Amino acid sequence: MSIYKWRKKYKEFDELIDDLLCLQEDMLIEHGLSGQWNSNIVKLLLNNHGYGWKDEDNQGSSHRKVNLIFQGVDKEDPSESSEP
Numbered sequence: 001m002s003i004y005k006w007r008k009k010y011k012e013f014d015e016l017i018d019d020l021l022c023l024q025e026d027m028l029i030e031h032g033l034s035g036q037w038n039s040n041i042v043k044l045l046l047n048n049h050g051y052g053w054k055d056e057d058n059q060g061s062s063h064r065k066v067n068l069i070f071q072g073v074d075k076e077d078p079s080e081s082s083e084p
Helices: 003-009 011-034 039-049
Strands: 051-057 064-070
Touching: 003 011, 011 039, 039 051
Parallel strands: none
Antiparallel strands: 051 064
């Protein structure tokens, strides 16, 4: 049985997973911003929490502006998604 099915079947398990995901997100942000953890790995893992990054060309400047975009996270099993 997958974690997604356990989450649907057992409310306490679902709440525990929610708490753990919140803790993971907080730790990723805290340690990623402080430089304690590799920023590329943190960026990759935060994608699982609904964050995304959008590079914008800064009017011909050699510097790039990066916007953090929150996309929202669904609790659904991605293997059951109808999207390709």
